[in-house]
Amino acid sequence: MIPLCDLSQQYLSLQDEIDAALRQVAASGQYILGPHVNALEQEIAELCDCQYAVGVGNGTDALQLVLRALEIGPGDEVITTPFTFVATTEAIGLVGAKPVFVDIDPHTYNIDPSAIEAAITSRTKAILPVHLYGQPCDMVPLVELANRYHLALVEDCAQAIGARYLERAVGSFGVAGCFSFFPSKNLGCMGDGGMITTNDRSLYERVEMLRRHGGKVKYHHSELGLNSRLDEIQAALLRVKLKHLDAWNTRRRAIAYRYNELLADADVVLPNELDASGYEVPLGEEARQNALLIPVYHQYTLQVERRDEVAQALRERGVQSFPYYPVPLHLQEVHAQLGHRPGDIPVAEHVARHCLSLPMFPELTDRQQQHVADALLAVTANRQLVHAAAA
Numbered sequence: 001m002i003p004l005c006d007l008s009q010q011y012l013s014l015q016d017e018i019d020a021a022l023r024q025v026a027a028s029g030q031y032i033l034g035p036h037v038n039a040l041e042q043e044i045a046e047l048c049d050c051q052y053a054v055g056v057g058n059g060t061d062a063l064q065l066v067l068r069a070l071e072i073g074p075g076d077e078v079i080t081t082p083f084t085f086v087a088t089t090e091a092i093g094l095v096g097a098k099p100v101f102v103d104i105d106p107h108t109y110n111i112d113p114s115a116i117e118a119a120i121t122s123r124t125k126a127i128l129p130v131h132l133y134g135q136p137c138d139m140v141p142l143v144e145l146a147n148r149y150h151l152a153l154v155e156d157c158a159q160a161i162g163a164r165y166l167e168r169a170v171g172s173f174g175v176a177g178c179f180s181f182f183p184s185k186n187l188g189c190m191g192d193g194g195m196i197t198t199n200d201r202s203l204y205e206r207v208e209m210l211r212r213h214g215g216k217v218k219y220h221h222s223e224l225g226l227n228s229r230l231d232e233i234q235a236a237l238l239r240v241k242l243k244h245l246d247a248w249n250t251r252r253r254a255i256a257y258r259y260n261e262l263l264a265d266a267d268v269v270l271p272n273e274l275d276a277s278g279y280e281v282p283l284g285e286e287a288r289q290n291a292l293l294i295p296v297y298h299q300y301t302l303q304v305e306r307r308d309e310v311a312q313a314l315r316e317r318g319v320q321s322f323p324y325y326p327v328p329l330h331l332q333e334v335h336a337q338l339g340h341r342p343g344d345i346p347v348a349e350h351v352a353r354h355c356l357s358l359p360m361f362p363e364l365t366d367r368q369q370q371h372v373a374d375a376l377l378a379v380t381a382n383r384q385l386v387h388a389a390a391a
């Protein structure tokens with residue numbers, strides 16, 4: 001079976017270096033907030049064009065800590081996308097605020113900036129875009145809206161570490177960027193881990209305090225915090241892997257472009273090829289020509305009719321695939337109290353019914369990829385024959 005993602009191969013390719021790093025931490029006796037966490041924070045801050053970074057327990061806590069630090073809570077609304085992993089709105093709910101869903105752009109799968117303004121109320125405190133699948137959101141209109149309405153812009157970068165837009169890294173556009181090192185993310189550790197990036201010194205100081213029980217000085221606590229720190233052993237591992245992130249992300253893009261070519265004639269909707277053109281940014285022609293959009297393809301996700309049958313047929317041909325994400329968040333039981341009905345957010349619902357992610361990891365070989373593409377072409381061609389026979 002060709003898997004969606006293969007984590008053991010990455011470990012084996014760096015085994016000696018990783019084992020040495022893990023052993024070094026084990027022998028050091030320093031396991032919480034030590035030199036590797038400090039160094040990784042600096043390295044991630046630099047990667048993300050930010051002055052500060054704070055290692056935390058996971059990506060969900062990164063979001064929650066930022067919202068807490070911004071004093072977003074009961075009675076407040078946060079505008080976000082319904083087409084994301086549940087952690088995005090979980091964090092909003094955990095601080096007591098209400099997620100307000102705005103539909104997505106059918107080409108990027110990301111929040112549709114042109115639909116946001118209509119969702120802003122007097123209770124809106126923040127916009128929380130998600131750079132889904134490693135595809136940067138169109139940040140120019142988002143920054144403009146946040147500035148115009150005095151809203152905090154918090155970026156969910158869990159799937160997009162290293163992605164860039166207009167020559168800047170994701171995580172540097174809003175007041176904070178929130179990253180996850182969950183094992184299957186583009187930069188993954190051997191457990192849970194996360195990071196907050198920011199250029200705002202007071203936010204930095206606030207989340208740095210909140211991540212360790214809300215105290216500036218040990219055993220002196222000014223407010224209720226969390227116990228949410230990045231482990232030293234995970235930071236040491238991540239520092240080994242970080243040196244390879246750029247090459248891995250480049251390989252992911254190459255795989256995505258080859259999928260686009262191999263599947264050009266398949267009966268599917270390919271992820272939109274945005275890199276070549278960039279977004280239609282309102283900055284004048286010259287700026288537009290220099291516009292750079294560098295996605296990092298955490299997932300390669302296309303849309304296909306009768307998705308579940310296609311996934312089953314792929315499995316029979318030795319190819320794993322998965323619908324990320326089959327149920328949009330406004331229709332999840334956890335958000336039932338918001339009172340949404342099917343049909344409320346049509347583009348997200350359509351994409352949730354049709355999306356299918358294919359194997360995507362840097363170690364995927366050309367042969368494996370050819371097999372995936374051949375299988376999908378065969379499966380979708382057969383299906384056309386079935387349609388023709390039925391008609």
Ligand SMILES: *Cc1c(COP(=O)(O)O)cnc(C)c1O
Pocket residue numbers: 058059060061084085087088130156158159179180181182192193194
């Ligand atoms: C993975 C993920 C998170 C949460 O990260 P964890 O480290 O698993 O808590 C948040 N948002 C998105 C979009 C994610 O993919």
